[in-house]
Amino acid sequence: MERTLIIIKPDAVQRGLIGEIVARFERRGLRIVGMKLMQMDRDLAARHYAVHKGKSFYESLLDYITSAPVVVMALEGTDAVKAARGTIGATNPADAGAGSIRGDFGLEVGRNLVHGSDSVENGEKEVALFFGESGLLAWGRDVDRWIFEKP
Ligand code: IDP
Ligand code: MG
Numbered sequence: 001m002e003r004t005l006i007i008i009k010p011d012a013v014q015r016g017l018i019g020e021i022v023a024r025f026e027r028r029g030l031r032i033v034g035m036k037l038m039q040m041d042r043d044l045a046a047r048h049y050a051v052h053k054g055k056s057f058y059e060s061l062l063d064y065i066t067s068a069p070v071v072v073m074a075l076e077g078t079d080a081v082k083a084a085r086g087t088i089g090a091t092n093p094a095d096a097g098a099g100s101i102r103g104d105f106g107l108e109v110g111r112n113l114v115h116g117s118d119s120v121e122n123g124e125k126e127v128a129l130f131f132g133e134s135g136l137l138a139w140g141r142d143v144d145r146w147i148f149e150k151p
Contacts (some may be wrong), residue, residue, distance in 0.1 A: 002080040003033070007115035007127035010068035012053040012105070018071055021101055025075055028087050028149040033138065034074030034131040040066050048127060056101045057110070064110060074127045074136055075126060078148060 026032070040048070045062045052058050062136035075084060076093050089100025093112050096103035106112050127136070144151040 001031075001076045002078065002123065003076050003127050004030075004080040004084045004117040004123040006073040006075055006084060007065075008071040008073070008144055009065060009109045009113055009115060010070060010133075011064075012113040013069050013071060015105075017060075017105060017113065022071075022073070024087055024101060025073070025084065027142055028077075028083060030077040030083065031082055031139075031141060031144070032073055033076050034127070034136045035071065037069055039069050042066055044129075048126065049069070049135045064146040070103050072130050074131050074141060081120055082116050085118065085147060087115045 005067065008018055010020065011061075012021055020033075032090065045065045046053070049058070049061055049065070053063060077083060087101060089096030091100035091102075092109040093102040093106030096106065098104065102112050103113050116118055117126050140145075140151065
């Protein structure tokens with residue numbers, strides 16, 4: 001099943017929004033197969049955000065993501081990448097629709113609360129970077145047949 005990596009960023013953790021944000025992904029129907037509280041070091045942050053190296057916001061992005069603890073989750077589900085991006089909302093919270101996490105809780109692109117993988121390929125890579133295969137739990141929910149037509 002498709003996987004995506006979610007990071008509840010330092011601003012969201014500091015603001016006491018972990019539960020609120022996890023609840024939105026749970027309610028969406030995505031299945032949590034990995035979850036941990038951690039503080040990212042600069043090396044891990046640089047690997048995760050390698051695609052943005054050289055951009056104007058790159059250094060401030062690394063400062064932000066390493067500034068305080070984060071909660072990292074691997075989620076599974078049908079079209080998990082696209083579904084999670086929808087629940088998260090547009091990169092700039094000012095453009096994010098009401099009802100999305102960024103649209104409901106954010107104002108600025110540099111404090112946008114959550115990361116979600118942007119493609120199926122990156123979802124696999126990012127989940128592997130943070131959890132490896134042994135860091136994930138394969139399990140079924142009793143409710144899966146009411147969320148997935150073919151569990
Ligand atoms: P995404 O998180 O919606 O996938 P990306 O374009 O991949 O957005 O950018 C990664 C992260 O870098 C954003 O979530 C945001 O935290 C930060 N970022 C992106 N663009 C800017 C910017 O113009 N100024 C400051 N931070 C930015
Ligand atoms: Mg991105």
